[in-house]
Amino acid sequence: xxxxxxxxxxxxxxxxxxxxxxxxxxxxxxxxxxxxxxxxxxxxxxxxxxxxxxxxxxxxxxxxxxxxxxxxxxxxxxxxxxxxxxxxxxxxxxxxxxxxxxxxxxxxxxxxxxxxxxxxxxxxxxxxxxxxxxxxxxxxxxxxxxxxxxxxxxxxxxxxxxxxxxxxxxxxxxxxxxxxxxxxxxxxxxxxxxxxxxxxxxxxxxxxxxxxxxxxxxxxxxxxx
Amino acid sequence: xxxxxxxxxxxxxxxxxxxxxxxxxxxxxxxxxxxxxxxxxxxxxxxxxxxxxxxxxxxxxxxxxxxxxxxxxxxxxxxxxxxxxxxxxxxxxxxxxxxxxxxxxxxxxxxxxxxxxxxxxxxxxxxxxxxxxxxxxxxxxxxxxxxxxxxxxxxxxxxxxxxxxxxxxxxxxxxxxxxxxxxxxxxxxxxxxxxxxxxxxxxxxxxxxxx
Numbered sequence: 228x229x230x231x232x233x234x235x236x237x238x239x240x241x242x243x244x245x246x247x248x249x250x251x252x253x254x255x256x257x258x259x260x261x262x263x264x265x266x267x268x269x270x271x272x273x274x275x276x277x278x279x280x281x282x283x284x285x286x287x288x289x290x291x292x293x294x295x296x297x298x299x300x301x302x303x304x305x306x307x308x309x310x311x312x313x314x315x316x317x318x319x320x321x322x323x324x325x326x327x328x329x330x331x332x333x334x335x336x337x338x339x340x341x342x343x344x345x346x347x348x349x350x351x352x353x354x355x356x357x358x359x360x361x362x363x364x365x366x367x368x369x370x371x372x373x374x375x376x377x378x379x380x381x382x383x384x385x386x387x388x389x390x391x392x393x394x395x396x397x398x399x400x401x402x403x404x405x406x407x408x409x410x411x412x413x414x415x416x417x418x419x420x421x422x423x424x425x426x427x428x429x430x431x432x433x434x435x436x437x438x439x440x441x442x443x444x445x446x447x448x449x450x451x452x
Numbered sequence: 453x454x455x456x457x458x459x460x461x462x463x464x465x466x467x468x469x470x471x472x473x474x475x476x477x478x479x480x481x482x483x484x485x486x487x488x489x490x491x492x493x494x495x496x497x498x499x500x501x502x503x504x505x506x507x508x509x510x511x512x513x514x515x516x517x518x519x520x521x522x523x524x525x526x527x528x529x530x531x532x533x534x535x536x537x538x539x540x541x542x543x544x545x546x547x548x549x550x551x552x553x554x555x556x557x558x559x560x561x562x563x564x565x566x567x568x569x570x571x572x573x574x575x576x577x578x579x580x581x582x583x584x585x586x587x588x589x590x591x592x593x594x595x596x597x598x599x600x601x602x603x604x605x606x607x608x609x610x611x612x613x614x615x616x617x618x619x620x621x622x623x624x625x626x627x628x629x630x631x632x633x634x635x636x637x638x639x640x641x642x643x644x645x646x647x648x649x650x651x652x653x654x655x656x657x658x659x660x661x662x663x
Contacts, residue, residue: 279570294571300564303586313572364572 231255231367231399232292236285237275246271246423248285253368253399258390260410260431261403263420264451269403270297272420273370276401290367297373299357306332306348307341309356313364327363335359335389351382358389368399375409387413407447411435419443421451462645465622468535469603472542473550476598480547481591484554485583488562492555501555504548509541513608516541520612533614538622541608546598553597557590558583596657600650623649
């Protein structure tokens with residue numbers, strides 16, 4: 228199976244910080260968790276993979292990658308218009324974009340709120356809306372930065388279900404998270420970053436049961452902040 | 453002063469200031485948005501724009517007087533002492549107000565709008581129209597500020613309009629004339645109309661902003 232995303236020899240610097248990712252691949256239907264303490268470079272890696280940030284060295288190959296930041300911006304428009312925004316950017320006629328957005332809002336449980344202003348949504352609803360908007364543009368890879376960081380368990384579970392569905396449809400999902408339980412529930416594979424370096428990359432089950440690197444072990448035991 | 457003349461002056465003030473605001477907004481709104489996209493236009497860009505806020509209206513009036521007078525470069529247009537000359541001068545005064553309001557309102561949203569557009573696969577060229585629509589509340593405030601500046605202006609209007617009765621007399625110039633004549637009742641009535649017009653237009657823009 229060929230990867231939907233392939234990165235090679237990525238190097239990016241800002242100040243004293245240097246992120247280095249020699250090789251990273253994401254396969255269709257795979258959920259890859261990017262773990263690491265704060266400041267390890269997770270967000271930078273996601274931005275590099277999305278193409279929003281250009282690496283100083285190396286390259287990223289793959290189809291369209293959509294990036295969902297930790298606090299996804301919402302437009303000062305209705306929930307429906309927000310959902311349809313990505314489609315409208317791609318020139319989809321308004322009627323068709325709204326019809327597809329309506330169906331997607333039903334899928335993420337926001338159908339009843341389609342007409343209300345987006346800023347009235349709760350935090351969990353806002354993330355689901357942003358995810359719906361991202362899914363509508365049909366990316367090959369979804370890059371998500373702490374999508375459930377500020378959500379209650381019920382909303383987090385809904386977001387996780389949507390990510391599983393997306394992977395089930397053959398999309399690659401890259402998820403930066405601090406939530407080890409979530410990574411254990413969702414991920415097929417884990418990349419562990421520490422101070423900008425890939426310290427360990429392993430299947431999720433192996434990583435959580437027998438981490439190979441002492442820093443991974445320390446992180447899982449809560450000794451590495 | 454007759455009520456009919458009062459209305460005539462008020463209506464003329466409205467259309468002169470309205471047209472000046474529109475004329476100024478056409479370049480000022482894109483400029484404000486563009487400067488916001490370019491990180492605020494740098495220190496000198498912003499300094500130049502904000503300096504425009506303190507532009508003395510009499511100096512602007514004098515500039516247009518020299519430009520439009522019979523011996524001036526645009527004298528052949530015959531615009532001096534017409535409402536259109538007042539429109540031009542007031543547009544120049546409203547321009548920095550509108551651009552500065554748009555810039556300060558849009559600057560705070562540039563990064564998130566750009567991130568959103570680009571993360572969904574949009575082009576850099578789609579950031580500006582999105583920012584325009586997202587800044588519509590600021591636009592309303594900017595237009596209100598521009599209109600307020602234009603309708604309350606007196607120096608340039610006097611110089612290039614000449615305060616000609618039934619032709620270029622507007623609320624501000626009429627207030628000056630009535631006060632000089634000692635017709636304080638008329639001057640006060642005109643003053644209240646001016647205040648009322650300014651409040652009405654501002655209220656309308658606030659309603660639009662809510663919508």
